[in-house]
Amino acid sequence: MSSALEKTMEDTIMFDLAAAPLRELNEKLQTLPGGTNQTAWRIANPRGAHALAVGITTPVQVLIDGHAGYYAAGMNDGAAITINGNAATGVAENMMSGRVHVKGDASQSAGATAHGGLLIIDGNASARCGISMKGIDIVVKGNVGHMSAFMAQSGNLVVCGDAGDALGDSLYEARLFVKGSVKSLGADCEKKQMGAEDAAILSDLLQRAGVAAKPEEFTLYGSARTLYHFHVDNAGAY
Amino acid sequence: MCGIAGLFLKNSALEPQLGALMSQMLNVLTERGPDSAGFAIYGAAAPGQVKFTLRAPAGFDMAGFAARFGASLSVHDDHAVLSLAQEKAAELRNALAKMPEIIVVSVGNRIELFKGIGLPEEVGARFGLAGMAGSHAVGHTRMATESAVTTEGAHPFSTGADQCLVHNGSLSNHNDVRRRLMREGINFATQNDTEVAAGYLSYKLREGAKLDAALTQALEDLDGFYNFVVGTETGFGVLRDPVSCKPAVMAETDDYVAFASEYRALADLPGIEAAHLFEPEPGRVYFWERAA
Structure with missing residues (x-):
């Protein structure tokens, strides 16, 4: 066992990045066997390091105790990862399943291309939140920046604050719920009537993210589906 | 890629440490720019x-x-x-x-500017950065994309008396803008895109624009990806292009305002745990100044 590892009374495994390299941490987290009893981890001194706790495939709990750099919790498949600070570009990118909770703000491309799981951001997310999302649920308690949900394919994006320019540009599918204002909608994104099924999905996500808002306070946006097929009338535009 | 570090001290008690703090920030940004490095230090006038x-x-x-x-x-x-x-x-x-x-x-009156080829740590050591004092500093680590790795191509670029500019990104219309500026009598020493941005600001200031107005106009006239940090005699400014692909994070405390390409470069600043951290918004001109 590395000197950076230390088991506490609560059976949380402490890993101090000031004492051991990131590669060692990720190797340990990525090679945990399915039935591991090492289910709770705390990472000290992350200091904005990149690729923290990426590629975990076992349902363990990981607390990153500080600010995280690029692609934190990327490719997560089943773990519950909490970042006790801000996250830089691409937090939870390509998540397959599990849960990632950012206690602070997230930079651009949060939840990019992710297939599943739940990403909760307590603060704001900047540009391109949920870009090309493919099934992930994202709940942002603050605002999202421009081009959020760009080319989103499926999943749900919940924004409790405001959305920036070009929300849902070139959207395939995905539900975009926004409580505040939307600066502008992107190409082929439109306001939708919220049905009972949509409201139930939103209500469940709000409850799981610990947000005390009601579904009727939100507006639903989705794809107008006019970009699905090539229209010969538009040939001159190319 | 490239890395940017900017540090503007509000608390004069930190002034003797300015060079040491800037040196730490630049060294962390080596992975973003190992080709060359440079910095402008604003010392006593x-x-x-x-x-x-x-x-x-x-x-x-x-x-x-x-x-x-x-x-x-x-x-x-x-x-x-x-x-x-x-x-x-x-x-x-x-x-x-x-x-x-x-x-x-x-x-x-106050600017001193140093730049050279090599790893940031080597460049800083050659010039004695860690021992320099001042009220604010702007630094850069370069990974060349648009022109050769030379001392001339390293940042910062001086844009006029007491002014400098550093850049992370790449401009797509720099040849066109350079030609137009040359007709106005602005001289260029390199084929570098950042030098064009510097020349553009020099031109606007020469024509009487204030720096914040010149930066706002740059949003219209310069096309491409950019995070700019500019230093002036009394402060520093920040501008990101409207798409804002290039990373930026800022920290503000009662003692300082700091800019970095990545949080890692801020992690050793004093009192960073309690700092207000934020990402500068796209297409918005930020400026911090103190009384000269």
Whole structure:
């Protein structure tokens, strides 16, 4: 066992990045066997390091105790990862399943291309939140920046604050719920009537993210589906 | 890629540590820019004096040259800072105009500007960055994309008296803008895109624009990806292009405002745990100044 590892009374495994390299941490987290009893981890001194706790495939709990750099919790498949600070570009990118909770703000491309799981951001997310999302649920308690949900394919994006320019540009599918204002909608994104099924999905996500808002306070946006097929009338535009 | 670090001190008690703090920040950003590095330090101004930072070839008698103008001299590797009486400045400029081997790196009341090829740590050590004091500093680590790795192509670029610019990104219309600026009498030493942005700001300021207005106009006229950090005699400004692909994070405390390409470069600043951290918004001009 590395000197950076230390088991506490609560059976949380402490890993101090000031004492051991990131590669060692990720190797340990990525090679945990399915039935591991090492289910709770705390990472000290992350200091904005990149690729923290990426590629975990076992349902363990990981607390990153500080600010995280690029692609934190990327490719997560089943773990519950909490970042006790801000996250830089691409937090939870390509998540397959599990849960990632950012206690602070997230930079651009949060939840990019992710297939599943739940990403909760307590603060704001900047540009391109949920870009090309493919099934992930994202709940942002603050605002999202421009081009959020760009080319989103499926999943749900919940924004409790405001959305920036070009929300849902070139959207395939995905539900975009926004409580505040939307600066502008992107190409082929439109306001939708919220049905009972949509409201139930939103209500469940709000409850799981610990947000005390009601579904009727939100507006639903989705794809107008006019970009699905090539229209010969538009040939001159190319 | 490239890395940017900017540090503006509000608390003068930190001034002796400015160079050491900037040095730490730049060294962390080595992975973003290992080709070359540079920094502008705004130190104390002496009344009636002006500072020229010059770069000379090896073997040049800088002490003898400085003595001709009654300038005090501070040598930092291949750079030298000459401080001289303002009324002697024109005479020095005339002499320099006839000496193409001497590069004028910066001119101003407070700015001193140093840059060179190599890892940031080596460049900082060559110039003695860690021992420098001042009120604010702007630094850069370069990974070249648009032009060659040369000392001239390293950042910061001086944009006028006491002004400098660093850039992370790439401009797509720099050839066109360069041609237009050359017609207006702005000179360029390199094919570098950032030098065009610097020249653009020099031109706008020469035409009477304030720096914040010039930066706002840059949003219209410069096309491409950019995070700009500009230094002036009394402060520094930040501008990101409207798409904002290039990373930026800022920290503000009662003691300082800091800019970095990544949080890692801020992690060792004093009191960072309690700092207000934020990402500057796209297409918005930010400016911090203190009374001169």
